[in-house]
Amino acid sequence: MRRPSVRLLLALAAALPFAVSAATLKVGDQQLQTRGILEASGQLKDVPYTIEWFNFPAAQPLGEALNAGAIDVGGLGDAPLIFAYAAGAKIRAVSATRSIxxxxxxxxxxxxxxxxxxxxxxxxxxxxxxxxxxxxxxxxxxxxxxxxxxxxxxxxxxxxxxxxxxxxxxxxxxxxxxxxxxxxxxxxxxxxxxGIGLSSGLSFEAATDEAIRDKRAELADFLRRVAAGQRWALDHPDEVAAIQSRVTGLPADVLKTVYQRAQLHPVPIDNALIAEQQHTADLYLRADVIKTHLDVTPSFDKQFSSSAP
CATH class of the missing domain: 3.40.190.10 (Periplasmic binding protein-like II)
Known part of the structure; x- marks a missing residue:
């Protein structure tokens, strides 16, 4: 008899009314920036599910991993999100940040x-x-x-x-x-x-459609922790830089410069933000990077915006 797959067993367990969640959220990161903020701010304490981290040098391979379903959620900038969505990736932005x-x-x-x-x-x-x-x-x-x-x-x-x-x-x-x-x-x-005057400064956590459907509670909790960590990091660049330096091996003074000048902070996904993303997509079309007009609206999911504290 063919043995049931691990995926099937997890799905059956999730369907039981009193089952304890054994979910694992697979998170893509770039240069461990999100993980560094979460560790420094204490947001990785008492997480009621497992976070499995995957580190990428840039957004392109992270987007490819999302597209392949190898990770559930990951952080990437406005342009890479457009590039991945135009390539047919079944992903949507579930939270947003803005930086200088x-x-x-x-x-x-x-x-x-x-x-x-x-x-x-x-x-x-x-x-x-x-x-x-x-x-x-x-x-x-x-x-x-x-x-x-x-x-x-x-x-x-x-x-x-x-x-x-x-x-x-x-x-x-x-x-x-x-x-x-x-x-x-x-x-x-x-x-x-x-990027002053040229870039929106937007970046996103994007999740697969499957993760949005099957891991909604874990995803909402993770996004709340990320937003809280980002707000904390605004006033604690030294602590974030020191933690991330230990994790990544990058110099702490360089990382402190990164956080101080970016002033990264969470923002809601609203119609004005989506219009900014459309502007970015239109530039890609003019530049022939994407071949057809892209409506970016379906690449956003607003249901998690209220998750940010």
């Missing part, structure tokens, strides 16, 4: 002759395809009246992009924190453009 977009920048070596966005013409730009860095580069070129064909794109993950910039195989790197802060502090890079 100084945490996005196009950086160049200190000795580079590039002084502003117009100087990027004819240059080679490294970024991660579909990332907020990719979005920033496109928006920066557009504001400088440059076309995408005026530059050469080098799509790669952050570690490879940092090495490429250091070796001179690319002229500029469009990226996000903690990579911006790390490049500035350790590689003596400088910014020639940032």
């Amino acid at each position: 977009p100084l945490d996005l920048a196009v950086v160049v070596p200190d000795h580079s002759p590039i002084g502003n966005a117009a100087d990027l013409k004819g240059k080679r730009i490294a970024t991660t395809r579909g990332s907020i860095g990719h979005y920033l580069a496109i928006a920066t070129l557009e504001r400088a009246n440059l076309k995408q064909t005026d530059v050469t794109w080098a799509f790669m993950q952050p570690a490879d992009a940092r090495a490429a910039l250091a070796s001179g195989s690319v002229d500029a790197w469009s990226t996000w924190d903690p990579y911006v802060a790390l490049s500035e502090a350790r590689d003596h890079s400088r910014s020639v453009a940032n």
